Amino acid sequence: MTSSLLLSITTFVYLFCTVLYLSGLLFHYGRLLTAGTLAGLAALVIQMAGVILRWVESYQLGYGHAPLSNLYESLVFASWAIMLIYLIFEWRTKQRTIGVFPAFFAFLAMAYASFSTGIDSKIQPLVPALKSNWLIAHVITCFLGYAAFAVSFGLSILYLMRKASPDNPKPKSGILSALPDARQLEMFNYQMILFGFLWLSVGIITGSVWANSAWGKYWSWDPKETWSLITWLIYAALLHARNMQGWKGQRVALLSMIGFGCVLFTYFGVNFLLSGLHSYAR
Amino acid sequence: MSKEKSFLEKALDALASLKLTLFVFFTLAAASIIGTLLPQGTSTAEMQGQFSPTIISIIDQLGLNNLYHTSWFMVLLLLLCLNLLVCTLDRLPKTIKLLKRQEETFDSRKLSKFSYSASFTTGLSAEEARGLLHGAVADSFGPLHELKSEGAYCAVNEKGRWSRLMVYGVHASVLLVLLGALAGSRLGFEGFMNLPEGATSGEVIMTGGHSFIDLPFKVRCDKFEVSLYDTGAPKEYRSDLTIVEDGREVLKQSILVNDPLTYKGVTFYQASYGATLKDAEIELKERDSGKTITMTLPYQENRTIPGTDEQIRIAEYQENLMRFGPALGLVLGKVGQDANSGSYILVDHPEFHGNRVQNYQVRVLKTTKSHYTGLQVRRDPGVWLVYLGFILMLVGIGLTFYSSHNKIWACIEPGTSGTGALVSIAGRSSRNTPGFAESFEELSRRLTDQLKPEKMKEVQKKK
Numbered sequence: 001m002t003s004s005l006l007l008s009i010t011t012f013v014y015l016f017c018t019v020l021y022l023s024g025l026l027f028h029y030g031r032l033l034t035a036g037t038l039a040g041l042a043a044l045v046i047q048m049a050g051v052i053l054r055w056v057e058s059y060q061l062g063y064g065h066a067p068l069s070n071l072y073e074s075l076v077f078a079s080w081a082i083m084l085i086y087l088i089f090e091w092r093t094k095q096r097t098i099g100v101f102p103a104f105f106a107f108l109a110m111a112y113a114s115f116s117t118g119i120d121s122k123i124q125p126l127v128p129a130l131k132s133n134w135l136i137a138h139v140i141t142c143f144l145g146y147a148a149f150a151v152s153f154g155l156s157i158l159y160l161m162r163k164a165s166p167d168n169p170k171p172k173s174g175i176l177s178a179l180p181d182a183r184q185l186e187m188f189n190y191q192m193i194l195f196g197f198l199w200l201s202v203g204i205i206t207g208s209v210w211a212n213s214a215w216g217k218y219w220s221w222d223p224k225e226t227w228s229l230i231t232w233l234i235y236a237a238l239l240h241a242r243n244m245q246g247w248k249g250q251r252v253a254l255l256s257m258i259g260f261g262c263v264l265f266t267y268f269g270v271n272f273l274l275s276g277l278h279s280y281a282r
Numbered sequence: 283m284s285k286e287k288s289f290l291e292k293a294l295d296a297l298a299s300l301k302l303t304l305f306v307f308f309t310l311a312a313a314s315i316i317g318t319l320l321p322q323g324t325s326t327a328e329m330q331g332q333f334s335p336t337i338i339s340i341i342d343q344l345g346l347n348n349l350y351h352t353s354w355f356m357v358l359l360l361l362l363c364l365n366l367l368v369c370t371l372d373r374l375p376k377t378i379k380l381l382k383r384q385e386e387t388f389d390s391r392k393l394s395k396f397s398y399s400a401s402f403t404t405g406l407s408a409e410e411a412r413g414l415l416h417g418a419v420a421d422s423f424g425p426l427h428e429l430k431s432e433g434a435y436c437a438v439n440e441k442g443r444w445s446r447l448m449v450y451g452v453h454a455s456v457l458l459v460l461l462g463a464l465a466g467s468r469l470g471f472e473g474f475m476n477l478p479e480g481a482t483s484g485e486v487i488m489t490g491g492h493s494f495i496d497l498p499f500k501v502r503c504d505k506f507e508v509s510l511y512d513t514g515a516p517k518e519y520r521s522d523l524t525i526v527e528d529g530r531e532v533l534k535q536s537i538l539v540n541d542p543l544t545y546k547g548v549t550f551y552q553a554s555y556g557a558t559l560k561d562a563e564i565e566l567k568e569r570d571s572g573k574t575i576t577m578t579l580p581y582q583e584n585r586t587i588p589g590t591d592e593q594i595r596i597a598e599y600q601e602n603l604m605r606f607g608p609a610l611g612l613v614l615g616k617v618g619q620d621a622n623s624g625s626y627i628l629v630d631h632p633e634f635h636g637n638r639v640q641n642y643q644v645r646v647l648k649t650t651k652s653h654y655t656g657l658q659v660r661r662d663p664g665v666w667l668v669y670l671g672f673i674l675m676l677v678g679i680g681l682t683f684y685s686s687h688n689k690i691w692a693c694i695e696p697g698t699s700g701t702g703a704l705v706s707i708a709g710r711s712s713r714n715t716p717g718f719a720e721s722f723e724e725l726s727r728r729l730t731d732q733l734k735p736e737k738m739k740e741v742q743k744k745k
């Protein structure tokens with residue numbers, strides 16, 4: 001049993017999980033949704049085993065570092081975090097109908113990590129700049145934030161669909177009728193964004209403290225740093241816009257989608273298009 | 283007078299408004315995007331050819347190539363601070379008043395207006411219903427406290443008032459961080475020094491500028507080492523440093539990339555490394571007499587040429603002088619005086635006719651390299667303010683997320699027919715959490731169950 005086998009299995013379980021959630025929603029069949037939850041849970045456990053095994057393997061290779069050091073490993077963690085946050089959310093709200101997007105995003109992240117030719121899945125030694133306990137704190141917290149924003153992105157799409165449906169507020173049939181009503185979706189979305197904002201803030205701050213201890217500057221306007229600040233500003237704007245007349249609802253949902261676009265750019269765009277201190281992640 | 287005041291008030295309103303907040307957030311975000319797309323720190327001269335002249339003049343005028351340090355960017359940050367301050371001054375007194383207020387009376391007709399509300403008719407007597415209600419609310423939310431009310435029994439449970447103060451903590455933290463950053467940029471410095479192994483220096487070259495400062499002590503690099511992985515990738519950079527103050531060694535410490543040294547508020551970080559000249563063996567041939575002298579010159583130290591009153595020094599070492607390979611910058615002069623002539627000597631081209639200083643033809647026989655360590659040197663007296671802001675921000679946002687100001691009201695009115703009662707509950711949460719909604723629903727279900735209208739019939743039957 002190797003970590004890469006477990007992680008390949010995970011990818012397919014996420015796909016299966018997505019299909020279950022989607023068909024549960026399409027056919028209004030609660031048992032399929034429950035099966036989706038179980039598949040998601042299974043994927044989460046298998047993936048965690050895979051990640052732990054990869055950690056052990058890195059020690060066997062003599063490198064010995066947490067599996068959070070390159071693009072491949074961060075994508076694996078991102079997909080895990082999305083599912084984890086979604087499942088906690090599902091358990092707290094007793095809403096199974098919104099699992100399609102998180103499951104799909106978790107699948108996409110894994111599929112991209114595994115099948116993209118540009119991503120090296122080999123366990124590599126750590127470059128000196130990354131040798132710090134801050135690495136773990138920084139990566140985990142940032143990705144918890146990103147994952148919450150991914151879930152919020154899905155919620156925003158559902159919210160906008162719900163709002164746009166002709167027989168809002170109570171559709172009588174179709175996929176949308178199985179969803180919670182728009183007011184509830186808005187509330188869930190807000191909770192998710194505040195949660196993501198909290199972790200993004202922790203992520204930026206740990207990164208900043210780390211930079212200060214490693215390079216003597218807590219902020220150097222490096223492109224990755226700057227993009228995470230842009231993301232942070234967008235979500236801060238969203239949290240405030242919600243208190244303003246005419247903004248709550250659709251505009252806030254759109255802002256959340258723009259915010260997630262910034263997350264993606266911070267994550268991929270900066271690595272591939274811009275250069276800076278964080279370009280090791282290439 | 284009154285006109286002016288209303289203008290002032292309008293200005294203050296604008297400064298306190300959330301519209302301004304959004305404007306500043308979006309403008310800062312847009313500016314930062316430009317800052318990441320346009321390489322910062324490149325001069326407009328270097329951009330020639332990359333952009334059209336009009337764009338270059340815009341870049342120049344707005345300072346887009348050094349955007350984060352322009353005055354308009356500072357103004358934006360200042361506007362954010364002002365917005366926060368005025369908004370806080372505007373709201374804090376109201377919030378404090380709200381926090382202090384003790385609710386004593388209540389009108390039961392208000393109940394149905396809350397975002398969560400439910401009512402039940404019951405056959406139980408008002409006293410019995412009260413007992414049930416207290417038990418049920420206590421289990422889901424906490425104990426009820428009685429309020430004065432006309433014609434009904436009303437009670438309230440309230441939790442987490444203080445959570446309304448948390449955003450003030452978050453906002454204060456933003457001010458602290460920005461203040462700390464300001465203090466750091468005004469009172470601190472940032473620069474670097476390249477120290478060859480064995481060398482001692484207290485001179486720090488400022489980042490960007492061509493100025494330098496002298497530290498009140500000196501640093502010596504005893505040793506610099508790079509270790510590699512099997513793959514050849516670098517594993518660790520390490521410098522052994524000694525702090526020398528008033529000629530005494532006061533501190534010895536090794537630094538790694540993530541592990542700097544701090545002395546008297548100045549911190550030294552392992553930032554880079556490189557190779558430099560250690561010494562060179564040269565041959566001097568007197569052009570008149572043809573006499574040759576061979577000597578070893580340590581880098582940047584004067585040596586007297588044997589049998590003369592002249593001294594010679596390698597003032598500079600170039601890795602690749604005008605594509606002719608490495609070169610020594612030699613200077614020559616009378617002993618005890620400043621050098622009066624100098625010249626570059628090409629190491630790899632001994633036949634080059636320009637390899638001479640004054641009366642000597644020079645040949646470089648051998649060069650020995652040594653490592654130098656590149657240290658980033660910083661003093662930032664504002665960093666503790668920034669860190670304090672960080673802590674406050676995390677605690678503030680965390681508690682904003684995890685706490686909320688919740689209130690549950692419950693009223694019992696006597697039934698219209700003289701028996702039984704009407705029980706109503708209502709709830710409000712400053713942060714409509716799923717948890718609150720769930721608890722409220724649970725309470726409603728329990729009350730529906732325990733206060734069933736059927737109970738009324740049972741009671742009547744017994745009669």
Ligand code: HEM
Nearest residue numbers: 236239243298299300303362365366369449452456679682
């Ligand atoms: C970078 C700067 C800022 C940050 C990080 C920040 C952060 C926050 C956070 C986390 C919340 C709580 C969100 C919620 O409960 O939904 C909040 C609420 C709020 N903020 Fe800010 N804020 C900032 C700037 C400002 C500014 C400049 C204003 C000026 C008008 C402002 C006014 C408010 C108001 C009015 C609320 C709502 C308070 C309430 O619900 O009682 N914020 N802010």
